[in-house]
Amino acid sequence: MSCLAAYAYLLLISLIFPHVFADNAAGDSPHRRFEYKYSFKGPHLTQSDGRIPFWIHTGNAIPSSDQIRITPSLRSQKGSVWTKTPVSFEHWEAEVAFRVSGRGRMGADGLAIWFTAGQGLEGHVYGAADQWNGVGIFFDSFDNDGKKNNPAVLVVGNNGKLIFDHQNDGTTQSLGTCLRDFRNKPYPVRAKITYYQKTLSVFINNGFTPDKDDYEFCTRVENMIIPDTGYFGISAATGGLADDHDVLSFLLFRLTEPGQNLPPPEKEIPKEEKDKYQEEFENFQQELDKRKEEFQKEHPDVQEQLIEDLFESVNDREIRQVFEGQNRIHLEIKQLNRQLAMILDEQRRYVSVITEEISKRSSQAQSGQAPSHEMETITNTQQEVLRNLNEVRNSLSGSLKQLAVGQQQGSAGGLGSYETVQHFNDIKEHLHVVKRSIEHIIQKNNPAEKVKCPELPPLPTCLSTTHFVIFIVVQSLLFFGYVMYK
Known part of the structure; x- marks a missing residue:
């Protein structure tokens, strides 16, 4: 189980x-x-x-x-x-x-x-x-x-x-x-x-x-x-x-x-109470004006700050949101650039291994040698993969430059992300073609010495069938007991 x-x-x-x-x-x-x-x-x-x-x-x-x-x-x-x-x-x-x-x-x-x-x-x-x-x-x-x-x-x-x-x-x-x-x-x-x-x-x-x-x-x-x-x-x-x-x-x-x-709201408050609140408000307003005048006299060098300056306007909020969005896009593209550099290093290693294999096969004159057109197909596929990777890297670099100069609402970053997805799909397809071609050549030239990837160990089971059945019975009894208790 x-x-x-x-x-x-x-x-x-x-x-x-x-x-x-x-x-x-x-x-x-x-x-x-x-x-x-x-x-x-x-x-x-x-x-x-x-x-x-x-x-x-x-x-x-x-x-x-x-x-x-x-x-x-x-x-x-x-x-x-x-x-x-x-x-x-x-x-x-x-x-x-x-x-x-x-x-x-x-x-x-x-x-x-x-x-x-x-x-x-x-x-x-x-x-x-x-x-x-x-x-x-x-x-x-x-x-x-x-x-x-x-x-x-x-x-x-x-x-x-x-x-x-x-x-x-x-x-x-x-x-x-x-x-x-x-x-x-x-x-x-x-x-x-x-x-x-x-x-x-x-x-x-x-x-x-x-x-x-x-x-x-x-x-x-x-x-x-x-x-x-x-x-x-x-x-x-x-x-x-x-x-x-x-x-x-x-x-x-x-x-x-x-x-x-x-009942109308004005009838709920008696007139005496309304007059009392109005008098308190007027006294508070007069006290506030008096203190403002005293503060200005004591601090003549301090200019009065407009209340509008204390709050964020609609335009300022929109600009701040645009900059925050561009900053997030910039960070995502930098992360993609780092991942792309790792893929390029891995791809260069694959190209070197395939080049050595091609030179070794060409130096040998054995029966069942791989046709030249298969080798050319592998070489062309690898070259196309490298070309696509370079295009992706150039696209990411262009997007980073466009974000640095602050183009409107990061549209360039969105385009770069779309192109990145397309290029990665092409790279994935070409890598599968290369893998199938290499396996075909190895099996055809060395049928007795097939290179196999190590098999994954079987996943350990969490519990046996008997333990699982016991667990189901105990869990069901506890559940229905809880329901009956509630």
């Missing part, structure tokens, strides 16, 4: 995995509108003072320009981020992108996404307060109850009176759950949480693909009542084990039933 058969079987096994499709609700889709005041996303996520616009962070949370590290991979850490202003949408949808990564085989404790009537800034439920009034979507990575049902995603509701059941990982209080491994994935894990017509749905992107819309259905809770007004938050905590809990983005959308119009 060869290696190829074993590898083919392994490939077939690796491709047979079940795929779970997202469960879409029937009926027309609701209208969505992005709400920037309740969202964040990098880059430039934080302000100069380290704060997040429209959000507050507490505990060990570390905001940066492209993400928020809710907790670092240190023991006994807690952190959270919450919206500053309450949300009063009847229907909404939140999309959260996050990473949970650590060195250990197991992680702790997990991450939670909240919608509660009050801000649970600190507490022992994934870094947030217990006895909340609202709903929490928990991404639990530590198996407290020892039932090997983690990592898992749980939806837990609370009316402000229940105490979270830590010993059982909240399974006794969960309204919906699904098993999903969200640790150490190559791409960010994404969670889509939709609350529409008193139904909470959770969809998960498992982080194995860069496709942001590749969601799988996780769980759904119907007839769920949550507060009319509340705060969104994200929290995380670590214990004896620790993971990095990083949130890359939180995007909130307001949903409206089909046939209903969204």
Whole structure:
């Protein structure tokens, strides 16, 4: 049994995995509108003072320009981020992108996404307060109850009176759950949480693909009542084990039933708040102008640089791309030139060997001597091969010179590459003709002394037929056992 058969079987096994499709609700889709005041996303996520616009962070949370590290991979850490202003949408949808990564085989404790009537800034439920009034979507990575049902995603509701059941990982209080491994994935894990017509749905992107819309259905809770007004938050905590809990983005959308119009954006912001923002902007503009004047007075020799000079124009970008393309073509042609020099050396060695063979055959007057026209054919073929090689080398040299003077977008380099391919095909054909002619002459003149190339040793087999059959049986049992376990 060869290696190829074993590898083919392994490939077939690796491709047979079940795929779970997202469960879409029937009926027309609701209208969505992005709400920037309740969202964040990098880059430039934080302000100069380290704060997040429209959000507050507490505990060990570390905001940066492209993400928020809710907790670092240190023991006994807690952190959270919450919206500053309450949300009063009847229907909404939140999309959260996050990473949970650590060195250990197991992680702790997990991450939670909240919608509660009050801000649970600190507490022992994934870094947030217990006895909340609202709903929490928990991404639990530590198996407290020892039932090997983690990592898992749980939806837990609370009316402000229940105490979270830590010993059982909240399974006794969960309204919906699904098993999903969200640790150490190559791409960010994404969670889509939709609350529409008193139904909470959770969809998960498992982080194995860069496709942001590749969601799988996780769980759904119907007839769920949550507060009319509340705060969104994200929290995380670590214990004896620790993971990095990083949130890359939180995007909130307001949903409206089909046939209903969204309220105008200008009606969402009160006039007093708009006047306040306008006053802050004018004060900032005046302060900026004042500082510019002071800087010019203190540095009269420094000329003001135009903002356009700090960015690359369209023409500059096109010229840079042309030069980069010509540089790559130049490097490829230099590599071909080096390979061609090696071929020329090898060809000269073949010509010298054939010339010696022809002179030796011509000095001998034996029966069955090779006809003169065969020798002439070999000589002409070799001369043609050398001529083609010289043409290829001249073509490459011309292409290098044309690239050096910077002709438009490396067109000469493309022509040289095409001619190189044609010449190499001709060289390959002529070399086969020379090889067949030499073998024919040797077999005809010295039938008893045939020169044979050394035979390649047989390829060793990876495993015997018995071992391969045992491997198939064990692999199949493991595969079907894994499927049944999942």
